[in-house]
Amino acid sequence: MKKLLGLLAAAGLVAASTTLVVQCKNDKKYALNVAEVSKTIASKLGEQPFDSIEAVQEQLKKIIITGIKSVKANEIVGSKNVHFKLDLIKGYKIDKQEFELKDILSGPVVTPEVGTNGVQAALDTVIKNKKFSSVEKAIEAAKTVDLAKCLILDGEPTNVGETITIKVKGDTGYNLTEGSKTEFSAEWRLVKSTPIDKDTTIAELEKEVKDQEFATLQDAIDKVQSKKITGIKTIVAEVSSTPTKDVTFNVTVTPNDEYSLGTWDGKTTITIKVPTELEINKANVDNALNIITGPYESNELAINAIKAIANDTFLVVDVTSNTRAFTSVTFTVKVSAKTGYKLAADIENGTSLVLEIGKEDIEINKADVDEVLAQISGPFNNLADAVEAITKIEDSRFKFSEIDYDDPSSGNGYREVTFKIPVNVSPGYKLASDLENGTTRKLWIGNQSSSWNISTDYIQELLDNAVKNQEFADAEAAFTATRTVKFKAGVSLDGKIDNQENTIILNVKPSPGYKFAANAKTSFTATWLTSKIEVSISDVDDAIKAVVNANDVTYGTKQEAKAAIEGVLKSDTWKDKITGNVTTTGDAVEGSSAKGTYSVVLKAVEGYKINGNATISGDYQLEIK
DSSP: OHHHHHHHHHTTOSOSSTTBOOOOOOOOOEEEOHHHHHHHHHHHTOSOOBSOHHHHHHHHTTOOOTTEEEEEEEEEETTTEEEEEEEEOTTEEESOSEEEESSOBOSOOOOOEEOOTTHHHHHHHHTTTOEESSHHHHHHHHTTOOOOTTEEEOSOOEEETTEEEEEEEEOTTOEEOTTOOOEEEEEOEEOOOEEOOHHHHHHHHHHHHTTOBOSSHHHHHHHHHTOOOTTEEEEEEEEOSOOSSEEEEEEEEEEOTTEEOTTOOSEEEEEEEOOSOEEEOHHHHHHHHTTOOOOBSSHHHHHHHHHTOOOSSEEEEEEEESOOSSSEEEEEEEEEEOTTEEEOGGGTTOEEEEEEBSSOOEEEOHHHHHHHHTTOOOOBSSHHHHHHHHHTOOOTTEEEOSOEEEOTTTTOSSEEEEEEEOEEEOTTEEEOGGGTTOEEEEEEESOHHHHSOBOOTTHHHHHHHHTTTOEESSHHHHHHHHTTOOOOTTEEEOSOOEESSSEEEEEEEEOTTOOBOTTOOOEEEEEOEEOOEEEEHHHHHHHHHHHHTSTTOOBSSHHHHHHHHHHHHTSTTTTTTEEEEEEEEOOOBTTBOEEEEEEEEEEEOTTEEEESOSEEEEEEEEOOO
8 A cells, every 4th residue: 555655646646635535554753862852952942941731832832843744832730841742754763752841831830721712602603403314423413522622521522312512621731711611501303314225326426437438547536526425425445456457446325414325435446447557656665665664684685575576567687785894884775667557757866774783782880981981080170171081082882961950059069970971882882781771970070179178167166156145035036146157168057056045056067069178167156145034113113003002002010111111022023023212211200291212222022123223212292199
């Protein structure tokens, strides 16, 4: 079938109408590698990140890759990564049709929403009050409903009675707006189909072409396609074998919606005569030569294999090559047409075939590669210098590119970095299984002298300034003050800040890529004070006056007034906060009232401090009782 399609195409015999289908089978698949394809797509996407997955998809439309029909960005992974799906061109295969690229989106991504307002009208267009000869035809029509590009059918359409129901959902990357309707129905009409008579239909087809001679296949095809038969929607002709003088078509007819084939499957055969020679072009010969793949140990063995090709349309008459080497060799192949065929102009001088000639590829293992990498010792000033040194290694068997690395200190200090190194072999070599994921090499990066003599002498002073003898309400407040201590490059906090009995303990360690100077101190302490609680003198004064100067309160002696004031200071409110030395003056006069004075010198209890003048004073009423 593959040969026939090439012949028909070359002679201009393939009909433009969809009513002729010439089927062929080509089992050869050209292999692609998803890792290489994903790298190519990542490089061709251009400036990143993108604001949305729609922007990614728009850029993908501009990318052309051999063997790839289309690339769809069909899912957001996390907030920045995108999942891609590949659609291959026929004749190509790939180890995996999906892959993910990181940090493609600026993120976070808000999934767009879509409504379903137009779905009912779209369903009505293809179903409502339409006539169908069966439930199956009604369902097939429902599948053609024209949905917005952001919507897809959610499962197969269903039918109850003469009512079709479809469900819709948002396409990948879209959500339905809240409250959107997802189920829609439309009624249709079942009409009785008119049966098509098999014998009459076959007779009509045969009358047009049977036992007639045609200059070309296209003439016969046009004759069949121009035939109008009541109830027939399409006529599909398939060439069943390699054409010679007589060509047999397998013909399949499809009825219109209001007609049926009954028990007939709609298939028959028709034979036509094609007396002219069919043309063989270069593509026909190349397709036949594709079965020769090699490798071969010598040119002679390859030539014998090419000459042994059996084909119904041509004969290999000569094979030559102009090189001899254990590598790719180009062979020139000349052919002659067999009876009933003729050579096209593009194959008159022959065609070419490239085959691998030589012994089996020599295997390269990890030990071979690591031995070569050992010639690089370092240290290097920076990562770029190290990568350049690796890529410049010269070895006839392999080379290095696309080198990655794990940097433990994110580019700071003198540190040992692990480089991940893919290996690309030269022709005639192959990778052993232990090199499928490449190899690694550890190299020192940075300036050792400036990174391996870090001092910590300054830390105690910074800690003292922040904490020592400072008052804090609690340990957490002291921790907060400690965190204000700023370390110089190369110093990191070792664990958590600790506190024991009002003493902060701060431990440090070298940052990755750094080392402390000899005898550098790594633990530092500073003692802090617990803040004292303030006692308001004004509040104490008010409390005393509330007792001593209350309405109608008088005292017979100054001792009674003193006792009342001392009672206030010994109350539950004040006894744990302050003490006071109370002095009262004045004497009662018989027959009249008199004023006395008091003075209180206050003192804060441990843990408290006085806010205001420590001495308060006032007067009180004396009266002989």
